[in-house]
Amino acid sequence: MAKGIKVLSNKSMSLNDQLVECKRPEIVYIPLVNHSKMDCECLVKVGDKVLKGTVIGRRNDNIDLPIHASVSGKVIGIEEKLYCNGEGVKCVAIENDFREKSVDLRGAKKNIASYSKDDFITILKECAVTGMGGGDFPTYIKYKSELNTIIVNAAECEPYITADYMMVKLHADEILEAVDAIMEINGIDKGIIAIKESNIEMRDEFIHYLGTYPKITITMVRNVYPIGWEKLLIKEILGIEYEKLPSDKGIVVNNVSTIYAIYKALKYRRPISKRIVTVTGERLQEPKNILIRLGTSMKNVIEEFGGYIGSSKIRFIAGGPMMGTCLDTDDLVVTKNLNCVLVIDDKDEADLPCIRCGRCIAVCPANICPVLIKDKVNDFESLKYLHPEKCIECGLCSYICPSKIRIRESVREAKKEIRRH
Ligand code: SF4
Ligand code: SF4
Incomplete structure (x- = not known):
């Protein structure tokens, strides 16, 4: 059986309310970033007028992907802003004119299953559909191979985060329609929705509509972390292992929110301009799921929903508590791959010495x-054999570390060391 351990869930905190939408921002900041490419080309200049959906930047190395405006208005600058990985990145600042004028629709379809595979890939590219579970990986690349199975990743295994659950609650029927269309277009004969066995409510949201789609099934997976990692998920569900990519075995895995973005792209030929973010943690006045315009400053969102409580030091995390990045400020821009912002007490626990218990090795899913990587973090010759990448x-x-050592940060550093050579 695949690895994974039980971790605290803390999801109920953000599930008390319905989805709310934050105020339309006066200025949005759109990062010139996609996945690992942090300096995409800027295609606009100060003073340019843009519509919602105008291409304002482009990734054009070995991957071709546009970057879109999320509001209509005027470009007022190119500014550095904080991205969810903790780095400052160049952003196109657009002053919102609140007219919501969009680029013209091009050939929206009633039957979204009637596209050819080539058209499907072109649309995913044009609408810049990327992994919304955190990866921001261009989705069209996953569909270039011959495929036989699609797994819809609705496991949402990271503690605190409920954005995907909220998405399913609101759009289960559209998500199933999109999966069915993806299967038809790509000649895929097996469609599986993966849900954690503890999330009966999510299963029931799908079951309500599933009768219309006989080729799609639901698989309940163990309530362990990180079961949502695609390598682990594929092993858990299909018993299949792969070396490089799931597509080597004819498998594609998409996060459930990414599937909804595909639905919007196929149905309306439009990129998404908003996303659901779980804004949660014990130091927030009102933890909840919020629909936020891409490019909005998280600082404004938190202020709008009551701000912080308590006076001791806080820890601000972009992403969940396990995979997220600690940031020094809340002035972070909302992007497609930001599924959660967590604000908790900063307990400032000091590292104790390593007791060589080996627990970190035992749990590592990779x-x-x-x-050992931590001990050799700047020693490239040793790292070559330890594979931090x-x-x-x-x-x-x-x-899991009983000495509270932040080992993941050291492994991250080691990954950078490998990339530098
Ligand atoms: S080394 Fe990386 S993959 Fe392994 S447990 Fe730590 S963070 Fe997870
Ligand atoms: S879990 Fe912590 S204490 Fe145990 S070996 Fe790993 S780093 Fe050392």
């Missing part, structure tokens, strides 16, 4: 040795 940054090594 089968590497975090403690295989780390998926799941955070389990830090979570």
Whole structure:
């Protein structure tokens, strides 16, 4: 059986309310970023007028992907802003004219299953559909191969985060329609929705509409972390292992929110301009799921929904507590791959010495040795044999460590060291 351990869930905190939408921002900041490419080309200049959906930047290395405006208005600058990985990145600042004028629709379809595979890939590219579970990986690339199975990743295994659950609650029927269309277009004969066995409510949302789609089934997976990592998920559900990519075995895995973005792209030929973000944690006045315009400053969102409570030091995390990045400020821009912002007490626990217990090695789903990597973090010759590049940054090594050592951060550093050579 695939690895994984039980972790605290803390999801109920953000599930008390319905989805709410934040105010339309006066200025949006759209990062010129996609996945690992942090400096995409800027295609606009100060003073340019843009519509919602105008291409304002482009990734054009070995991957071709546009970057769109999320509001209509005027470009007022190119500014550095904080991205969810903790780095400052160049952003196109657009002053919102609140007219919501969009680029013209091009050939929206009633029957979204009637596209050819080539058209499907072109639409995913044009609408810049990327992984919304955190990866931001261009989705069209996953569909270039011959495929036989699609797994819809609705496991949402990271603690605190409920954005995908909220998405399913609101759009289960459209998500199933999209999966059915993807299967038809790509000649895929097996469609599986993967849900954690503890999330009966999500299963029931799908079951309500599933009768119309006989080729799609639901599989309940163990309530362990990080079961949502695609390598683990595929092994858990299909018993299949792969070396490089799931597509080598004819499998594609998409996060459930990414599937909804595909639905919007196929139905309306439009990129998404908003996303659901779980804004949660014990130091927030009102933890909840919020629909936020891309490019909005998280600082404004938190202020709008009551701000912080308590006066002791807080820890602000972009993403969940396991995989997220601690930031010094809340002035972070909302992007397609930001599924959660977590605000908790900063307990400032000091590291104790390593007791060589080996727990970090035992839990590592990537089968590497975090403690050894930590010891050799700047020693490239040793790191070559320890393969820190295989780390998926799941955070389990830090979570399990009895000495509270932040091992994941060291493994991250080691990954950078490998990339530098
Ligand atoms: S080394 Fe990486 S993959 Fe392994 S447990 Fe730590 S964070 Fe997860
Ligand atoms: S879990 Fe912590 S204490 Fe145990 S070997 Fe790993 S780093 Fe050392």
